[in-house]
Amino acid sequence: xxxQPRYNITDVPQHVIQRGNNRQPVFFAxxxxxxxxxxLGEAAAKHQCDIHAYVLMTNHVHLLMTPHKPxxxxxxxxxxxxxxVYYVNRTQQRTGTLWEGRYRASxxxxxxxLLACYRYIELNPVRAEMVAQPADYRWxxxxxxxxxxxxxxxTDREEYLSLGHTPNERQRAYCxxxxxxxxxxxxxxxxxxLNSSGVAGSEHFKDEMEQRLQRRIRPGKPGRPKNPDK
Numbered sequence: 187x188x189x190q191p192r193y194n195i196t197d198v199p200q201h202v203i204q205r206g207n208n209r210q211p212v213f214f215a216x217x218x219x220x221x222x223x224x225x226l227g228e229a230a231a232k233h234q235c236d237i238h239a240y241v242l243m244t245n246h247v248h249l250l251m252t253p254h255k256p257x258x259x260x261x262x263x264x265x266x267x268x269x270x271v272y273y274v275n276r277t278q279q280r281t282g283t284l285w286e287g288r289y290r291a292s293x294x295x296x297x298x299x300l301l302a303c304y305r306y307i308e309l310n311p312v313r314a315e316m317v318a319q320p321a322d323y324r325w326x327x328x329x330x331x332x333x334x335x336x337x338x339x340x341t342d343r344e345e346y347l348s349l350g351h352t353p354n355e356r357q358r359a360y361c362x363x364x365x366x367x368x369x370x371x372x373x374x375x376x377x378x379x380l381n382s383s384g385v386a387g388s389e390h391f392k393d394e395m396e397q398r399l400q401r402r403i404r405p406g407k408p409g410r411p412k413n414p415d416k
Contacts, residue, residue: 192291194256195398199238199296199343201303201380202259204267204289205246212245212284218274219325222247225269226262227339233261236341239304241311241326248307250294252343263289292379293395293403295387300345302372303386304331305364320364332361 193200206212213219219242230237230251235258239250253259271284294303308331311323320328330337331346334357349359379386385395385403396403 192257192260193293193395193399194260195293195395196254196256196258197252198395199250199252199294199300199303200259200291201294201307201376201386202249202251202263202289202291203246203380204263205286207283207286209245209286212247212274213242213325214274214278218277221273222266222270223325223339225266225273229262229265229269230339233258233265235259235262236343237339238300238341238343238346239307239327239331240339241307241323241328243310243314243325248310250300250303250307259291290380290383292376292383293385293387293391294376294379295385295391296343296345298388298391299372299376299386300343301363302368303376304346304360305368306373306376309364309368328364332357332364 213222222242223240226237226240226249229235234254236252236254237249238252239248241248251259251262253262267285274284275281294300304327308320308326308328311317311326312320317323320326321333327337327340329335330340331342334353346356346360349363350356375386378384382405384405385392387395392404
């Protein structure tokens with residue numbers, strides 16, 4: 187299987203997912219989640235990444251991040267993975283790998299999909315039927331965005347900040363968004379982009395990203411290219 191591409195680009199949000207090996211748990215006790223978040227914050231600060239939204243599920247994590255240097259996300263995830271695996275192996279008296287290979291990441295068009303991606307991430311525990319309401323799940327950024335709970339890990343982008351003039355206005359507006367059904371088309375676009383390490387965005391956004399990256403990011407047509415001499 188080819189290695190998943192890395193988007194070494196700055197100031198563009200990326201939706202990151204990393205799963206446990208064979209879909210097995212990566213968190214075993216409450217303290218594990220706290221250690222992961224602490225190590226994530228330290229690694230992100232060191233490698234100049236803002237974190238906008240997150241959810242820590244039992245066997246995988248979702249992160250919405252914006253890097254401010256080209257390899258910021260790769261360095262953050264590498265550092266975090268190394269430290270967290272060491273912690274888990276020590277506390278669980280285990281050896282070997284914890285994660286299922288490298289993380290996946292997709293580029294997010296902030297003008298069209300950023301707030302949808304916030305909601306997609308924070309509603310994961312509801313879709314998984316772990317809780318009835320996103321506020322009932324402790325290990326996500328939902329309470330920061332919808333209830334004003336202090337979360338030092340979170341740095342919000344303008345798209346969230348523009349929901350209101352005050353924190354209370356923003357929280358109420360965000361709650362209203364969450365209570366609306368996430369558009370099925372947006373949901374599928376975000377999910378498909380993540381699964382393929384692709385792009386959730388408009389054609390104009392994809393053109394811009396291809397120009398900045400100097401490579402194709404749209405999927406090619408299946409099959410071999412035609413021989414022009416035939």
